[in-house]
Amino acid sequence: MGILFDYLKEMAATKNTYDYNIDEMQLVDEVRRTIKELNEAEIYFHNVTDPDLVDYAIYRLESLKRKYIYLIKKAKKEGINFDNFSSLLS
Template sequence: MEDSESRDATVLIAAIERAKEEMQYAENYFESVYDPDLVDHAIYYREAARKKYDYLLKLAKKEGLIKAE
C-alpha cells in the first residue's frame, strides 16, 4: 500500500509542477497579447490555470504532502 501511496504522491507533485508551469505560461501569454479578443481569452486562460494550481495545492495539503499555511 505504501508503494501505491508514494506513487500517487509523486504523480500529484508532478501535476503541481506542471500546473505551476502552465500558470506561468498563461501569465506570459496574457502579458504578450494586444488584440481585445485575445486579451479576453488570455484572462480566462490565466484564471483557469490559477484555479487548477490552487486546487492541486489544496489537494496536496489535504494529503499531507505539503504544509498548510
C-alpha cells in the same frame, strides 16, 4: 511574474520530494505542470494585443489559478507539502 510567484510561494508548504509515494509524485508532477502553464499563460497575457485574445488570456490565467489552488488543497489534505518551492519551477 513577481506577483504570481509570490502568490504561489505563499500557497506552498514543506516536505522532501523523496518521501512521496507514486500517487503523491503524480500530484507533485501535476502541480509542477500547472505552475509551468501558469507562467506561460502570464507571459502570453503580457504579450497579447488583440482584445479577443486578451479575454482568452484572462480566462486561461483564472482557470489555471483555480486548478493550482485545487491541487494545493488536495496535496495538503493528503499531507503533501513542498519544502523548496523554487524546485517546483525546474
